[in-house]
Amino acid sequence: MREFTFAIDYDAGADPIMDVCIEWPSVVAHSLDGFVTEDRFWRIERISGPERALDRIEDVRFDGTKCGESITERDCEAARYHDVLERSADELVIYTYLEDIAECESVHTLAGKHLPSGLVFETRRQGSRHQWRVLMRSDARVGVLYDEIGARLRDGLSFRMGHLRDADGWQRDSLTTLSMPDEQRTALRAAVEGGYYETPRATTLDDLADELSVPRSTLSYRLRQAETRLARRCVGDATDDRWLRDRETSE
Incomplete structure:
Protein backbone atom coordinates (compact mmCIF):
# COMPACT_ATOMS: atom_id res chain seq x y z
CA MET A 1 0.00 0.00 0.00
CA ALA A 167 2.18 3.17 4.02
CA ASP A 168 3.84 3.00 7.43
CA GLY A 169 1.25 0.80 9.11
CA TRP A 170 -2.39 0.81 10.00
CA GLN A 171 -3.35 3.69 12.28
CA ARG A 172 -5.36 1.54 14.66
CA ASP A 173 -5.91 4.47 17.04
CA SER A 174 -7.25 6.78 14.34
CA LEU A 175 -10.77 6.64 15.80
CA THR A 176 -9.87 6.38 19.46
CA THR A 177 -10.01 10.07 20.22
CA LEU A 178 -9.38 10.44 23.92
CA SER A 179 -12.53 11.62 25.63
CA MET A 180 -11.57 14.30 28.15
CA PRO A 181 -13.44 17.23 29.72
CA ASP A 182 -12.50 20.56 28.17
CA GLU A 183 -10.96 21.97 31.37
CA GLN A 184 -8.65 18.94 31.68
CA ARG A 185 -7.61 19.18 28.03
CA THR A 186 -6.91 22.91 28.45
CA ALA A 187 -4.79 22.26 31.54
CA LEU A 188 -2.86 19.47 29.82
CA ARG A 189 -2.22 21.54 26.71
CA ALA A 190 -0.95 24.46 28.78
CA ALA A 191 1.35 22.12 30.73
CA VAL A 192 2.80 20.56 27.57
CA GLU A 193 3.22 23.87 25.75
CA GLY A 194 4.73 25.49 28.84
CA GLY A 195 7.33 22.77 29.27
CA TYR A 196 5.97 21.36 32.52
CA TYR A 197 6.78 17.80 31.39
CA GLU A 198 10.30 18.65 30.18
CA THR A 199 13.41 17.62 32.13
CA PRO A 200 14.21 19.91 33.83
CA ARG A 201 10.78 21.54 33.99
CA ALA A 202 10.48 24.85 32.19
CA THR A 203 7.51 26.02 34.25
CA THR A 204 5.76 25.36 37.56
CA LEU A 205 2.21 24.61 38.63
CA ASP A 206 2.05 28.09 40.16
CA ASP A 207 3.00 29.71 36.85
CA LEU A 208 0.49 27.60 34.92
CA ALA A 209 -2.25 28.32 37.46
CA ASP A 210 -1.62 32.05 37.08
CA GLU A 211 -1.69 31.71 33.28
CA LEU A 212 -5.03 29.87 33.38
CA SER A 213 -6.46 32.01 36.20
CA VAL A 214 -7.34 29.01 38.36
CA PRO A 215 -6.22 27.97 41.87
CA ARG A 216 -3.10 25.81 42.00
CA SER A 217 -5.04 22.98 43.66
CA THR A 218 -7.64 23.04 40.87
CA LEU A 219 -4.97 22.87 38.18
CA SER A 220 -3.18 20.03 39.98
CA TYR A 221 -6.42 18.05 40.21
CA ARG A 222 -7.23 18.57 36.53
CA LEU A 223 -3.77 17.45 35.47
CA ARG A 224 -3.96 14.33 37.65
CA GLN A 225 -7.33 13.45 36.13
CA ALA A 226 -6.02 14.00 32.59
CA GLU A 227 -2.89 11.96 33.30
CA THR A 228 -5.04 9.13 34.64
CA ARG A 229 -7.06 9.07 31.42
CA LEU A 230 -3.87 9.03 29.34
CA ALA A 231 -2.35 6.23 31.42
CA ARG A 232 -5.46 4.07 31.10
CA ARG A 233 -5.54 4.64 27.34
CA CYS A 234 -1.85 3.80 27.04
CA VAL A 235 -2.08 0.41 28.78
CA GLY A 236 -5.63 -0.37 27.74
CA ASP A 237 -8.63 0.42 29.91
CA ALA A 238 -9.71 -2.66 31.82
CA THR A 239 -13.30 -1.95 30.83
CA ASP A 240 -12.55 -2.31 27.11
CA ASP A 241 -12.97 -6.10 27.15
CA ARG A 242 -15.58 -6.31 29.86
CA TRP A 243 -18.17 -7.59 27.39
CA LEU A 244 -15.88 -10.51 26.54
CA ARG A 245 -15.04 -11.32 30.16
CA ASP A 246 -18.70 -11.14 31.13
CA ARG A 247 -19.53 -13.58 28.34
CA GLU A 248 -16.77 -15.97 29.38
CA THR A 249 -18.02 -15.89 32.96
CA SER A 250 -21.58 -16.64 31.91
CA GLU A 251 -20.40 -19.62 29.86
Whole structure:
Protein backbone atom coordinates (compact mmCIF):
# COMPACT_ATOMS: atom_id res chain seq x y z
CA MET A 1 0.00 0.00 0.00
CA ARG A 2 1.01 3.60 -0.60
CA GLU A 3 -0.04 6.66 1.36
CA PHE A 4 -0.54 10.26 0.29
CA THR A 5 -0.86 12.87 3.02
CA PHE A 6 -1.84 16.51 2.82
CA ALA A 7 -3.81 19.15 4.69
CA ILE A 8 -6.40 21.75 3.79
CA ASP A 9 -6.52 24.96 5.82
CA TYR A 10 -9.84 26.82 6.14
CA ASP A 11 -10.59 30.47 6.70
CA ALA A 12 -13.41 31.28 9.09
CA GLY A 13 -16.73 31.19 7.25
CA ALA A 14 -15.52 28.81 4.53
CA ASP A 15 -17.05 25.59 5.92
CA PRO A 16 -19.68 25.00 8.62
CA ILE A 17 -17.92 22.06 10.29
CA MET A 18 -14.52 23.76 10.25
CA ASP A 19 -16.12 26.90 11.68
CA VAL A 20 -17.00 24.89 14.80
CA CYS A 21 -13.40 23.67 15.06
CA ILE A 22 -12.12 27.22 14.67
CA GLU A 23 -14.50 28.59 17.30
CA TRP A 24 -13.64 25.78 19.76
CA PRO A 25 -9.91 24.98 19.31
CA SER A 26 -10.14 22.07 21.77
CA VAL A 27 -12.39 20.14 19.36
CA VAL A 28 -10.62 17.18 17.74
CA ALA A 29 -12.32 15.07 15.08
CA HIS A 30 -10.92 11.84 13.61
CA SER A 31 -12.61 9.98 10.80
CA LEU A 32 -12.22 6.77 8.86
CA ASP A 33 -13.76 6.97 5.39
CA GLY A 34 -14.31 4.35 2.70
CA PHE A 35 -14.92 5.24 -0.95
CA VAL A 36 -17.18 2.49 -2.31
CA THR A 37 -17.93 3.62 -5.87
CA GLU A 38 -17.99 6.89 -7.78
CA ASP A 39 -21.41 7.69 -6.37
CA ARG A 40 -21.21 6.54 -2.76
CA PHE A 41 -18.99 6.59 0.32
CA TRP A 42 -19.22 6.06 4.09
CA ARG A 43 -17.57 7.70 7.08
CA ILE A 44 -17.31 7.08 10.82
CA GLU A 45 -16.29 10.24 12.63
CA ARG A 46 -15.38 10.53 16.32
CA ILE A 47 -15.35 14.06 17.73
CA SER A 48 -14.32 15.15 21.20
CA GLY A 49 -14.84 18.60 22.65
CA PRO A 50 -17.21 20.83 24.60
CA GLU A 51 -20.87 19.84 24.59
CA ARG A 52 -22.00 23.01 22.80
CA ALA A 53 -19.52 22.37 20.00
CA LEU A 54 -20.73 18.79 19.59
CA ASP A 55 -24.32 20.04 19.45
CA ARG A 56 -23.34 22.39 16.63
CA ILE A 57 -21.55 19.66 14.66
CA GLU A 58 -24.51 17.32 15.04
CA ASP A 59 -26.86 20.05 13.82
CA VAL A 60 -24.70 20.68 10.75
CA ARG A 61 -24.39 17.00 9.88
CA PHE A 62 -28.15 16.48 10.07
CA ASP A 63 -28.96 19.67 8.13
CA GLY A 64 -29.70 18.52 4.60
CA THR A 65 -29.12 22.02 3.21
CA LYS A 66 -25.43 22.05 4.19
CA CYS A 67 -22.99 20.08 2.04
CA GLY A 68 -19.96 19.59 4.28
CA GLU A 69 -18.04 17.58 1.66
CA SER A 70 -17.21 19.78 -1.32
CA ILE A 71 -13.87 21.60 -1.53
CA THR A 72 -14.80 23.62 -4.63
CA GLU A 73 -17.51 26.12 -5.43
CA ARG A 74 -19.88 23.30 -6.39
CA ASP A 75 -21.89 21.70 -3.58
CA CYS A 76 -22.41 17.95 -3.67
CA GLU A 77 -25.78 16.57 -4.66
CA ALA A 78 -26.42 13.28 -2.87
CA ALA A 79 -28.79 11.28 -0.72
CA ARG A 80 -27.39 11.59 2.80
CA TYR A 81 -27.86 9.31 5.77
CA HIS A 82 -26.48 10.09 9.24
CA ASP A 83 -26.74 8.22 12.51
CA VAL A 84 -25.36 8.97 15.97
CA LEU A 85 -23.52 5.86 17.19
CA GLU A 86 -22.36 7.31 20.51
CA ARG A 87 -23.01 10.55 22.36
CA SER A 88 -21.85 11.89 25.71
CA ALA A 89 -21.19 15.34 27.11
CA ASP A 90 -17.72 15.48 25.52
CA GLU A 91 -17.74 12.91 22.71
CA LEU A 92 -19.78 12.26 19.58
CA VAL A 93 -19.53 9.43 17.04
CA ILE A 94 -21.44 9.85 13.76
CA TYR A 95 -21.89 7.41 10.90
CA THR A 96 -22.44 8.99 7.48
CA TYR A 97 -23.40 7.35 4.21
CA LEU A 98 -23.77 9.21 0.92
CA GLU A 99 -25.17 7.65 -2.23
CA ASP A 100 -26.40 8.84 -5.63
CA ILE A 101 -23.60 11.42 -5.52
CA ALA A 102 -23.67 13.81 -8.46
CA GLU A 103 -21.93 17.04 -9.39
CA CYS A 104 -19.62 16.60 -6.41
CA GLU A 105 -16.03 17.76 -6.11
CA SER A 106 -14.87 16.49 -2.73
CA VAL A 107 -11.56 14.89 -1.79
CA HIS A 108 -13.33 11.53 -1.96
CA THR A 109 -14.76 11.97 -5.44
CA LEU A 110 -11.63 13.56 -6.91
CA ALA A 111 -9.47 10.76 -5.48
CA GLY A 112 -11.96 8.18 -6.74
CA LYS A 113 -11.75 9.64 -10.23
CA HIS A 114 -7.97 9.36 -10.48
CA LEU A 115 -6.85 6.59 -8.11
CA PRO A 116 -7.57 2.84 -8.09
CA SER A 117 -10.61 1.47 -6.29
CA GLY A 118 -10.41 0.38 -2.67
CA LEU A 119 -9.34 3.74 -1.23
CA VAL A 120 -9.32 4.33 2.52
CA PHE A 121 -9.13 7.80 4.06
CA GLU A 122 -8.02 8.77 7.56
CA THR A 123 -8.58 12.38 8.56
CA ARG A 124 -8.09 14.69 11.52
CA ARG A 125 -9.69 18.08 12.09
CA GLN A 126 -8.56 20.61 14.65
CA GLY A 127 -8.60 24.36 14.57
CA SER A 128 -8.50 25.55 10.97
CA ARG A 129 -6.76 22.46 9.57
CA HIS A 130 -8.19 19.28 8.05
CA GLN A 131 -5.46 16.66 7.63
CA TRP A 132 -5.83 13.77 5.19
CA ARG A 133 -4.12 10.40 4.77
CA VAL A 134 -5.15 8.48 1.64
CA LEU A 135 -4.29 4.76 1.52
CA MET A 136 -4.20 3.31 -1.99
CA ARG A 137 -3.03 0.28 -3.93
CA SER A 138 -1.09 2.36 -6.46
CA ASP A 139 0.01 5.99 -6.71
CA ALA A 140 0.36 5.95 -10.50
CA ARG A 141 -1.94 8.98 -10.95
CA VAL A 142 -1.57 10.70 -7.60
CA GLY A 143 0.16 13.65 -9.28
CA VAL A 144 -3.02 14.34 -11.24
CA LEU A 145 -5.02 14.28 -7.99
CA TYR A 146 -2.53 16.66 -6.35
CA ASP A 147 -2.79 19.11 -9.24
CA GLU A 148 -6.58 18.98 -9.36
CA ILE A 149 -7.11 19.49 -5.63
CA GLY A 150 -4.68 22.40 -5.55
CA ALA A 151 -6.23 24.03 -8.61
CA ARG A 152 -9.90 23.59 -7.72
CA LEU A 153 -10.04 24.67 -4.07
CA ARG A 154 -12.62 27.36 -3.51
CA ASP A 155 -11.82 30.71 -1.91
CA GLY A 156 -10.98 30.43 1.78
CA LEU A 157 -9.23 27.04 1.41
CA SER A 158 -5.50 26.44 0.95
CA PHE A 159 -3.55 23.25 0.26
CA ARG A 160 -0.51 21.98 2.18
CA MET A 161 1.48 19.05 0.78
CA GLY A 162 2.48 16.22 3.12
CA HIS A 163 4.27 13.19 1.69
CA LEU A 164 3.93 10.27 -0.72
CA ARG A 165 5.51 7.00 0.40
CA ASP A 166 4.89 3.39 1.38
CA ALA A 167 2.18 3.17 4.02
CA ASP A 168 3.84 3.00 7.43
CA GLY A 169 1.25 0.80 9.11
CA TRP A 170 -2.39 0.81 10.00
CA GLN A 171 -3.35 3.69 12.28
CA ARG A 172 -5.36 1.54 14.66
CA ASP A 173 -5.91 4.47 17.04
CA SER A 174 -7.25 6.78 14.34
CA LEU A 175 -10.77 6.64 15.80
CA THR A 176 -9.87 6.38 19.46
CA THR A 177 -10.01 10.07 20.22
CA LEU A 178 -9.38 10.44 23.92
CA SER A 179 -12.53 11.62 25.63
CA MET A 180 -11.57 14.30 28.15
CA PRO A 181 -13.44 17.23 29.72
CA ASP A 182 -12.50 20.56 28.17
CA GLU A 183 -10.96 21.97 31.37
CA GLN A 184 -8.65 18.94 31.68
CA ARG A 185 -7.61 19.18 28.03
CA THR A 186 -6.91 22.91 28.45
CA ALA A 187 -4.79 22.26 31.54
CA LEU A 188 -2.86 19.47 29.82
CA ARG A 189 -2.22 21.54 26.71
CA ALA A 190 -0.95 24.46 28.78
CA ALA A 191 1.35 22.12 30.73
CA VAL A 192 2.80 20.56 27.57
CA GLU A 193 3.22 23.87 25.75
CA GLY A 194 4.73 25.49 28.84
CA GLY A 195 7.33 22.77 29.27
CA TYR A 196 5.97 21.36 32.52
CA TYR A 197 6.78 17.80 31.39
CA GLU A 198 10.30 18.65 30.18
CA THR A 199 13.41 17.62 32.13
CA PRO A 200 14.21 19.91 33.83
CA ARG A 201 10.78 21.54 33.99
CA ALA A 202 10.48 24.85 32.19
CA THR A 203 7.51 26.02 34.25
CA THR A 204 5.76 25.36 37.56
CA LEU A 205 2.21 24.61 38.63
CA ASP A 206 2.05 28.09 40.16
CA ASP A 207 3.00 29.71 36.85
CA LEU A 208 0.49 27.60 34.92
CA ALA A 209 -2.25 28.32 37.46
CA ASP A 210 -1.62 32.05 37.08
CA GLU A 211 -1.69 31.71 33.28
CA LEU A 212 -5.03 29.87 33.38
CA SER A 213 -6.46 32.01 36.20
CA VAL A 214 -7.34 29.01 38.36
CA PRO A 215 -6.22 27.97 41.87
CA ARG A 216 -3.10 25.81 42.00
CA SER A 217 -5.04 22.98 43.66
CA THR A 218 -7.64 23.04 40.87
CA LEU A 219 -4.97 22.87 38.18
CA SER A 220 -3.18 20.03 39.98
CA TYR A 221 -6.42 18.05 40.21
CA ARG A 222 -7.23 18.57 36.53
CA LEU A 223 -3.77 17.45 35.47
CA ARG A 224 -3.96 14.33 37.65
CA GLN A 225 -7.33 13.45 36.13
CA ALA A 226 -6.02 14.00 32.59
CA GLU A 227 -2.89 11.96 33.30
CA THR A 228 -5.04 9.13 34.64
CA ARG A 229 -7.06 9.07 31.42
CA LEU A 230 -3.87 9.03 29.34
CA ALA A 231 -2.35 6.23 31.42
CA ARG A 232 -5.46 4.07 31.10
CA ARG A 233 -5.54 4.64 27.34
CA CYS A 234 -1.85 3.80 27.04
CA VAL A 235 -2.08 0.41 28.78
CA GLY A 236 -5.63 -0.37 27.74
CA ASP A 237 -8.63 0.42 29.91
CA ALA A 238 -9.71 -2.66 31.82
CA THR A 239 -13.30 -1.95 30.83
CA ASP A 240 -12.55 -2.31 27.11
CA ASP A 241 -12.97 -6.10 27.15
CA ARG A 242 -15.58 -6.31 29.86
CA TRP A 243 -18.17 -7.59 27.39
CA LEU A 244 -15.88 -10.51 26.54
CA ARG A 245 -15.04 -11.32 30.16
CA ASP A 246 -18.70 -11.14 31.13
CA ARG A 247 -19.53 -13.58 28.34
CA GLU A 248 -16.77 -15.97 29.38
CA THR A 249 -18.02 -15.89 32.96
CA SER A 250 -21.58 -16.64 31.91
CA GLU A 251 -20.40 -19.62 29.86
